[in-house]
Amino acid sequence: MGELEDAGAEFAGDDVGVAAVRPVVRAASGRGARQSHRHGSRAAAEFVAGAFSARAPPGLRTAHVRTMLGTPGHVIAQAYAGMYTDPGAVGIRPYSEAYLRRRPQPALTVWTSAEAAVWERTTLHVTGSRVEHWPGVGHYLHEEQPGRTVRLIEAWAAAPGALGLGQPGQERTST
Known part of the structure; x- marks a missing residue:
């Protein structure tokens, strides 16, 4: 059990079940995404927890957080690299614009x-x-x-x- 606050959301829980206490929404290319790259599934779970509106159905946030926590860290890092840091990554606007125009x-x-x-x-x-x-x-x-x-x-x-x-x-x- 522990408290994680460095990525903008407070969490209480363990690696299997986490309950978001205070989620903060942030852009995918911002600090949360960089934390996901460096710290794997735990940081990805914190990032995902902030991706819901206050009107989200009960349990939806928890389901996605648990999915992230169950995803191996190297998979999170590979997905992040493919979206944001690899050459030609479509998460970077100049590359995504070229891709989308095609x-x-x-x-x-x-x-x-x-x-x-x-x-x-x-x-x-x-x-x-x-x-x-x-x-x-x-x-x-x-x-x-x-x-x-x-x-x-x-x-x-x-x-x-x-x-x-x-x-x-x-x-x-x-x-």
Whole structure:
């Protein structure tokens, strides 16, 4: 049992069951991500605990924290490197912009940050693509608001051209 506060959240618990006491939300490329790289699953769990809104369903944060605690440290380090520190990592904006601009199919993305939503809109060039901004929701928005997520995906998929199966106004066919 112990208290960990260095990554912005207080925890009480052991390596199997942890209860977040005071989570703090932080950007993925910030201090929490650097701590995950250096300190493995424990730091990743602290980082993930701050990725939920106050409206998240009970148990959701705990489930994700336990998943991180059960992930070997070297796996956390490899994932972090692939996202942020390896050459060409897509978590770094210049590389992600280049990657996103090459998308050949329509995309549906949802951001909790208005700034990020505005930025992503600049990368879209395929008809049918759409960016949504959902303020007040955490990183796991599809789990915090599953009904809203399903309705969004269904509406987007039903829109002409959204699935890249033809141009707007053309009948969609499947093979």
